Amino acid sequence: MIQLSLIGIGTGNPDHVTAQAAQAMAAADLILVPLKGEEKADLAGLRHQIIARCVTGAQTRVQGFDLPVRDPATPDYLQRVNDWHDAIALAWEAAIRAHLDQGGGPRVALLIWGDPSLYDSSLRITERLARQMPLTLTVIPGITAIQALCAAHAIPLNDLGGPVHLTTGRRLREGGWPAGADTVVVMLDAGGAFTALDPAGISIWWGAYLGMAEELRIAGPLAECAPRILATRAKARQQHGWIMDIYLMRRVTGAA
Template sequence: MIELILIGIGTGNPDHLTAEAAKAMNASDLILVPLKGEDKSDLAGLRLAICREALTDPATRVETFDLPVRDPATPDYLARVQDWHDAIAAIWEDRIRAHLDAGGGPRVALLVWGDPSLYDSTLRIAERVGRRLPLTLRVIPGITAIQALCAAHAIPLNDLGAPVTITTGRQLRAGGWPEGASTIVVMLDAGGAFEALDPAGLTIWWGAYVGMAEQLLIAGPLSEVAPQIIATRSEARARHGWIMDIYLIRRG
């Protein structure tokens, strides 16, 4: 039986790694690290740096693999993502089988940005692998980008006794402000989805590379700081070649 361990590693800061996560990494026989397009040097480099810092057992192997690219010819977004997940699962299966065939141990781990439960598809991909290989699944929780954002701005996530809606940039552009929400957190925004909102009475707390040395933070009335966020985001993406950002918007 294979044990597949999904380890939340926070937002890229090695200090975000929990003691439980470090123990799980050292108990693993193989850690798989994905390489993704333009993100290869920085994002894979951060994962590999975390491995170098956390691993004390020389028996743990670290192996990289290239992520497949989503097929732009598939017009339906969800179908395109499902096909992409199928392709990733096939690569995981191939690497795990090769590892076992070479005499490797049964504990295989993947390092997941933030936490595997929040807007991350690793659990769904693992489910696919589990249909083809005999495995048990173990999840190690990590610090989320939401936690890191609120900590960086020193704000509470919610208003007193009020709900919070977590959504995506795609959903915000398509549907506008979620009905009944007083606070929203927006993830996976390709850039500037908040421009689709009427900014009156809205305050935004924005962050990019939260928790990392490159961290950028902007906060204020949306009507005043929106252009600054757009410009800062564009400059940062051009400088690094990639960007991960998140923001919280509150009414009143």
């Protein structure tokens, strides 16, 4: 019986790792680290730094595995993502079985950026894995990108008594400002979905690489900030080869 732990590790700052997360890492027999290609090698490097800080025992094996990529030839978005999740589950299974074949113990962990519950597919992938091998699951919560964004800008997530709508860049482009929402948090934006909105009366708080040394922040009226965010984002992506960003928008009167 595999004892799988999904461990939230925050947004890149080793100080985001909770004591519970550190204990779960130290107790693992195997920690799997996804490898996403040379451009994103520093993401694996950050995971290794966190592991080295939390794990001192020699009994824990740290194993990298090549993360499958989405097939761009599949036209339907949901089908493309589901096929990708199937492939990742197979990669997890292969790595775990290889570990067991070498006499490794049953306690397996994966480190999840942010929190496993929020716009992360590790729980859905675990459901697929559970069909292939018996396992028990433990989830260790982590600091989310939303928490890191609000802390970086020193703002509350919601207005007094107001609702908050969480969505993706793709859905914002397709549907516009969500009906009834005062505050909208956008994740997984490939870049600039806010340009699909009429910026009048909207302020934005944007952040990238939150919690990391490379952290970037821009805030103010959307009409003024949109060009700056697009330019800053493009430059940072070119410099690092990847970018993780998130933003909060609020309908307000006047400048932020």
